[in-house]
Amino acid sequence: MIEFTVNGERRELVETSPSMPLLWVLRDHLKLTGTKFGCGMGLCGACTVHLDGVAVRSCQLPVAAVAGHSITTIEGLSATEQHPLQLAWVAEDVPQCGYCQSGQIMSAAALLNTGTAVTDDSIRNAMSGNLCRCGTYGRINKAIKRAATAPKEA
Amino acid sequence: MSFTQVELPRRLFLKQTATVAAGLAIAFYLPSGVAASDPKAPAPAATFEPNAWVRVLPDGTVKLVVHKHDSGTGTQTALAACVAEELDVNPMTVQVITPENPFFDTYIHPVWKVFSTGGSTSVSLEYDRLRMAGATARALLISAAAKQWKVSPDSCTTQEGCVVHSASQRRLGYGELVGVAAHLPAPTHVTLKDPAQFKYIGKLRHKRDAAAKVCGRFKYSIDVVLPDMLVAVIERTPVVGAKVVSVDSAATLQVPGVRKVIAIAGRPDVLGGNQEGVAVLAENYWAAQQGRALLKVQWSDSPLARFDSDELAIAQALALDDTHAQRVSAMKAGDVDAQWPTAAKLLEADYRMPYKVQNPLEPVCITAQVQNDGITYWGGVQVPSSALEAAQTVCNIHKDKVTINEMVSGGSFGAREAKYWLFEVAYLAQQAKVPVKLMNSREAEMRSLFMHPATLHRAKGALDAQGHLTALRLEAVSPASPEQWEPGYFERPDHMDYSTTEAITAWDFAYRPANLDLVWVKHESQVPSGWYRSVSFIPNVFAVESFMDELAHGAGQDPLTFRLAHMQERPRHVAVLKSAAERAGWGQSLPEGTALGIATNQGYTSFIAVVARVSKKDGVARVEKLTCVVDCGLAVSPGGVEEQIYGGLMWGLGHALFDRMDIKQGRVVQSNFHDYRVTRMSDMPAVDILVLDGEPSKPGGVGELGSPSVAPAIANALFSLTGVRQRSTPLTLG
Numbered sequence: 001m002i003e004f005t006v007n008g009e010r011r012e013l014v015e016t017s018p019s020m021p022l023l024w025v026l027r028d029h030l031k032l033t034g035t036k037f038g039c040g041m042g043l044c045g046a047c048t049v050h051l052d053g054v055a056v057r058s059c060q061l062p063v064a065a066v067a068g069h070s071i072t073t074i075e076g077l078s079a080t081e082q083h084p085l086q087l088a089w090v091a092e093d094v095p096q097c098g099y100c101q102s103g104q105i106m107s108a109a110a111l112l113n114t115g116t117a118v119t120d121d122s123i124r125n126a127m128s129g130n131l132c133r134c135g136t137y138g139r140i141n142k143a144i145k146r147a148a149t150a151p152k153e154a
Numbered sequence: 155m156s157f158t159q160v161e162l163p164r165r166l167f168l169k170q171t172a173t174v175a176a177g178l179a180i181a182f183y184l185p186s187g188v189a190a191s192d193p194k195a196p197a198p199a200a201t202f203e204p205n206a207w208v209r210v211l212p213d214g215t216v217k218l219v220v221h222k223h224d225s226g227t228g229t230q231t232a233l234a235a236c237v238a239e240e241l242d243v244n245p246m247t248v249q250v251i252t253p254e255n256p257f258f259d260t261y262i263h264p265v266w267k268v269f270s271t272g273g274s275t276s277v278s279l280e281y282d283r284l285r286m287a288g289a290t291a292r293a294l295l296i297s298a299a300a301k302q303w304k305v306s307p308d309s310c311t312t313q314e315g316c317v318v319h320s321a322s323q324r325r326l327g328y329g330e331l332v333g334v335a336a337h338l339p340a341p342t343h344v345t346l347k348d349p350a351q352f353k354y355i356g357k358l359r360h361k362r363d364a365a366a367k368v369c370g371r372f373k374y375s376i377d378v379v380l381p382d383m384l385v386a387v388i389e390r391t392p393v394v395g396a397k398v399v400s401v402d403s404a405a406t407l408q409v410p411g412v413r414k415v416i417a418i419a420g421r422p423d424v425l426g427g428n429q430e431g432v433a434v435l436a437e438n439y440w441a442a443q444q445g446r447a448l449l450k451v452q453w454s455d456s457p458l459a460r461f462d463s464d465e466l467a468i469a470q471a472l473a474l475d476d477t478h479a480q481r482v483s484a485m486k487a488g489d490v491d492a493q494w495p496t497a498a499k500l501l502e503a504d505y506r507m508p509y510k511v512q513n514p515l516e517p518v519c520i521t522a523q524v525q526n527d528g529i530t531y532w533g534g535v536q537v538p539s540s541a542l543e544a545a546q547t548v549c550n551i552h553k554d555k556v557t558i559n560e561m562v563s564g565g566s567f568g569a570r571e572a573k574y575w576l577f578e579v580a581y582l583a584q585q586a587k588v589p590v591k592l593m594n595s596r597e598a599e600m601r602s603l604f605m606h607p608a609t610l611h612r613a614k615g616a617l618d619a620q621g622h623l624t625a626l627r628l629e630a631v632s633p634a635s636p637e638q639w640e641p642g643y644f645e646r647p648d649h650m651d652y653s654t655t656e657a658i659t660a661w662d663f664a665y666r667p668a669n670l671d672l673v674w675v676k677h678e679s680q681v682p683s684g685w686y687r688s689v690s691f692i693p694n695v696f697a698v699e700s701f702m703d704e705l706a707h708g709a710g711q712d713p714l715t716f717r718l719a720h721m722q723e724r725p726r727h728v729a730v731l732k733s734a735a736e737r738a739g740w741g742q743s744l745p746e747g748t749a750l751g752i753a754t755n756q757g758y759t760s761f762i763a764v765v766a767r768v769s770k771k772d773g774v775a776r777v778e779k780l781t782c783v784v785d786c787g788l789a790v791s792p793g794g795v796e797e798q799i800y801g802g803l804m805w806g807l808g809h810a811l812f813d814r815m816d817i818k819q820g821r822v823v824q825s826n827f828h829d830y831r832v833t834r835m836s837d838m839p840a841v842d843i844l845v846l847d848g849e850p851s852k853p854g855g856v857g858e859l860g861s862p863s864v865a866p867a868i869a870n871a872l873f874s875l876t877g878v879r880q881r882s883t884p885l886t887l888g
Contacts, residue, residue: 017410020440021440024438024439024440028438028439028440031379032370033370033373033376033377034369034370034371035370036374036376036515036516036564037376037439037517038515038516038517038596039596039826039827040443040595040596040826041596041826041827041828043826043827043828044515044596044827046515073370074369074370075369075370077369078369081365081368081369081371085368086365086368086369089364089368090360090364090365090368093359093360093361093364093793093797094364094368095226095361095363095364095367095368096226096227096228096361096797096801097225097226097514097515097516097562097563097564097565098226098363098364098367098368098372098562098564099226099374099514099515099516099564099565100515100564101367101368102370105368123835124835124836125836127835128834128835128836129834130835131515131827131832131834132515132835133513133514133515133565133567133832134226134565134797134801135797135800135801135802135803135804135805136797136800136801137804137835137838138800138838138841139797140835141835
C-alpha cells in the first residue's frame with residue numbers, strides 16, 4: 001500500500017503498481033485530470049505538480065517515490081480557484097488551447113513559493129521546461145509579474 | 155479600392171464566397187423532427203431556431219452554435235462574437251455550443267465543400283453570414299415584440315437580450331418572444347450594424363473558457379471517460395508501406411490491465427488513410443503502453459526502407475533537370491531565358507527546408523463507440539468530413555448515424571487534419587464493441603508520418619546595370635500538399651495545386667519584374683505529407699525573401715529599398731514593410747555586432763512584415779528581437795490576432811533554428827522533445843507586434859500569417875551580421 005497526500009487529502013493506493021507514474025495515478029485512479037500528458041519523458045512540463053511545494057514532472061515519477069509526501073495539483077492550487085496566478089492568467093488572457101496551462105501555472109506557483117524575485121531571468125529559468133505550442137510565453141511572463149505584485153489570496 | 159482585386163482569393167473560391175454572402179445564404183435551420191421535404195413546417199415553439207447558428211430558449215437562454223473547430227485559435231470566441239454582435243447579446247457570457255448535427259449542409263466550408271476547419275478561413279470566410287445570422291434572428295425577435303405590442307418594428311430596438319420599445323418603456327426578454335418569433339416568416343432582408351456601433355467586434359481582448367482552463371476544469375479529448383471504455387495505443391509501421399508479417403502478443407496479454415490486441419489493416423486504398431498497425435487495448439494508458447512495449451511485431455520489407463531524407467535533396471535537384479517532371483507554372487511574364495545573356499549580373503541559389511512535424515501539445519486523441527448501426531465520436535474533430543469518411547469506409551455506417559461530440563483540442567497545427575487516427579479508432583471501436591479511446595504517445599505523434607514535406611527551391615535572377623531586377627525564375631520542388639485529400643486537382647484546367655504554390659501565385663507574390671517564371675516542380679517521395687500550419691508559405695517565402703535579399707546585396711542596394719522598388723500596386727504590402735522597418739530602426743546606426751534583416755509575406759488576404767535583429771557575442775549569434783507589423787483588415791478579436799501572430803512568430807523562429815525531422819532507412823529518426831527541438835520560453839527574443847487599423851469591412855486570416863517571414867528575416871539578418879549566406883534550415887548560429 002502506498003500512502004500520500006493529494007491536495008490536502010490523504011490517499012491510499014492498494015492495488016496500484018508502485019512503478020506507475022504519478023501522472024497516471026492522478027488522472028486515471030484519482031480522476032484529477034487537470035494534470036496533462038504531453039511527452040511522457042519529463043520534457044514538456046504539461047504534467048507539472050508540486051511535491052512538497054516543489055515543481056516536479058509527474059510523468060516521470062513512480063508513484064512509490066511520493067509515498068509519505070504531499071502532492072498539489074492544479075485542482076488543489078486554490079480552494080476558490082482564485083489563486084493570484086489563476087486570476088492573472090485570466091486577466092492577461094493567457095490560455096489559447098490551454099492544454100499546457102495547468103503545468104505552466106504549477107511551475108509559476110513553485111517559482112512564487114520560493115520567494116525568488118520575479119524578473120525576466122527568474123521567470124525564464126523557472127518556465128523554460130514548460131512547452132507551449134500555441135505561443136503564450138509572452139503573456140505568461142506578464143501574468144507572472146502581475147500575480148507577483150497582486151495581494152495574496154484571502 | 156485597387157487592392158481588392160489583387161487580393162482575390164487564392165484558392166479560386168472567392169467568387170463562390172461572394173455569391174454566398176450576396177445571396178444571404180444563411181440557410182434556414184431545420185430543427186430535428188422537421189422533415190427536409192417540408193421546409194415550411196414551423197419550428198416547434200419550444201425553441202427559437204431561426205438559422206444554423208442561433209437558439210433561443212423560453213427561459214431566455216441564448217445558445218450560439220460555433221461550427222468551426224477550436225484548437226486554441228479562439229474561433230469559439232471570435233465566431234460567436236460575429237453572431238452575438240448583431241443579435242445584441244454578450245459573446246463572453248452567452249452559451250456557445252457545437253453543432254447538434256455537424257453535417258448540416260450550411261456548415262460546409264464555403265470553398266472546400268467539405269465539413270472542415272482550416273486554412274486561416276474561419277473568421278474571414280464566415281464573417282458575413284454569421285453577422286447575417288445574428289441580424290436575422292434579431293429582426294425576427296423585434297418583429298415578434300412589435301406584433302405583441304402592436305407597434306412598428308422600426309420603433310423597437312434591442313438591448314442585451316431584450317427587445318425594447320422606448321416610447322412606451324416596454325421591454326421583453328428574447329425568451330419571452332420565442333413562441334411568436336418561431337412562427338414568423340423569414341425576413342427577405344436584414345440590416346447589419348454600422349461597424350462604428352460595434353460593441354464586441356474589433357474590441358475583444360479576452361477569450362471564452364479561460365477561467366476553466368486555468369483551474370484544470372476544462373475538458374479535452376484526453377479527459378473523456380465512458381463506461382467500459384478501453385484505451386488503445388498503436389504500434390504503427392515504422393516504415394511507410396511495410397506490413398505486419400507476424401505478431402507475438404503473448405507477453406503483452408500478460409500485462410495487468412491489457413485486454414486485447416487488434417491488428418489494423420492499412421488503408422492504401424484511401425487517400426490519406428492509415429498505415430498498418432497493431433493496437434493494444436487496456437484499461438488505462440499506462441497498461442496499454444507497457445503492453446505495447448512487449449509486443450513483438452515482425453514487419454515486411456517496403457520500398458521505402460531505403461529512403462533517406464538526406465538524399466532527398468539530390469533527387470529533388472535531379473527533378474529540376476528531368477524533362478519528364480511535372481512542371482506547373484504558378485506565375486509567368488515575359489521571357490526570363492532571353493534576359494540571362496544580357497544581364498549585368500546573374501545570381502543563382504538553392505534553398506532547402508527539412509521535414510517538420512506539427513507536435514500539438516495534446517497528442518492526437520479520440521474516443522469512439524460503435525453501436526446500433528451508428529458511431530459516436532468524442533474529441534476534437536477538426537474535419538468532420540474525415541470522421542464521416544471513416545465511419546462510412548470502415549464501418550459502413552450511414553451519415554445519419556454519425557454523431558460527433560466535438561471538443562476544443564490541445565492544439566492542431568495540421569495534426570488534426572490528418573485522418574489516419576479516425577480510421578483507426580473507427581475500426582477499433584467496431585472490433586472491440588466497447589468505447590475505445592485512441593491515444594498517441596509523443597513518439598507516436600512524431601512518427602505518425604504525415605509531416606510537412608522537405609523542399610528544394612532553385613532561384614535565378616538577372617540584374618541590369620542600374621541594379622534593377624529584370625528577370626526572376628524560381629523553381630519550387632515539392633510534393634503536392636493535398637493530393638491525398640483532393641484527388642483530381644491535377645485534372646483541373648490550370649493543373650494547379652494552390653496549397654503548394656502559396657506565395658508564388660499572382661495574388662500573393664509581391665514583386666513584378668518584367669520577366670518572371672515561377673514554377674512548381676511536382677516531386678513525390680512516397681513519404682506521405684500532411685497539413686502543417688502555414689503550409690507551403692513556409693518554404694516558398696523562405697526562398698523568395700532570402701533571394702530578394704541576395705539580389706538586393708548583389709545590386710548594392712538596401713534590402714528594404716530594393717523590395718519596395720519591385721512592388722507594384724501593393725499599398726498594404728508597402729505599408730507593413732515601411733512600418734515594420736521604421737519600428738525596428740531600419741537604416742539607423744546599430745551597436746557593433748548587431749544587424750537587422752527584413753522579410754514580408756501576404757496570405758489569407760492579410761499582410762505582414764518582419765524585421766529580425768540579431769547580435770553576436772563570443773562567436774555565437776542570437777536572435778534579439780522580432781519586430782512585426784500586420785494588416786489583417788478588420789481584427790474581429792484584436793487580442794486574438796496578437797496572440798496568433800505571436801504564436802506564428804514563435805513557429806517561424808522554430809523553422810529558422812530548430813525544426814528538422816530526419817528519415818533514415820525509411821524510419822523517422824526523432825522521437826520526442828529531446829531530439830526534436832521546439833521553441834521554449836528561453837528561446838524567445840523580444841517581440842514587438844503592431845496590428846494596423848486595416849480596412850474595416852473585412853477580416854483577413856491570421857492563424858498562418860505569422861511564421862513564414864521569420865526564417866528569411868533571420869537568415870537575412872545573419873548575412874548582414876556575418877557575411878555568410880545560409881540557404882538551408884535550421885540555420886546555424888555558431
